[in-house]
Amino acid sequence: MTNVAPRAEHFIAGYEHSLDALHALVASVAAAPNWQEKYRQLMQAGRLLPAFGQIWQTEDARVRGCESAAWLWHYHQEGKHYFLADSDARIVKGLTALLLAALNGHSGSEIAQFDAIQYFDSLGLGNQLSPSRTNGLYALVQRMQTLAKETQ
DSSP states (O other), X not given: OOOOOOOHHHHHHHHHHHHHHHHHHHHHHHHOSSHHHHHHHXXXXXXXXXXXXXXXXXXXXXXXXXXXXXXXXXXXXXXXXEEEEEESSHHHHHHHHHHHHHXXXXXXXXXXXXXXXXXXXXXXOTTTSOHHHHHHHHHHHHHHHHHHHHTO
């Protein structure tokens, strides 16, 4: 199997296609009245992100520190950063969708200033996530911040 990285059009098309849906997800999670409803929203949110083919599930793209398998691809164009992500766990995929809504299409300095704790607290998720899930999310955020910093 040949190792083929996603091309620019994958990132831009994915970003433009999902932007409204991702922002609607953020609003619905923030407005959900309880953890069960937030959890349901997150499980459904995983469907917003296309599944990577095995060809994209490479060790280079794998996010270290996530208990579940998660992969992250990055593209930089005209001072903006775009990410594609996937996970083998639906809840992680939903939480990742929230991160993509917050960080896709932003500058490196905006991504560097992103506060994941404050973001998830603002959505009512801060105290609801297990320590291992929280560690995995922070590993994903750190990877996004590192990739953005490396290509500024």
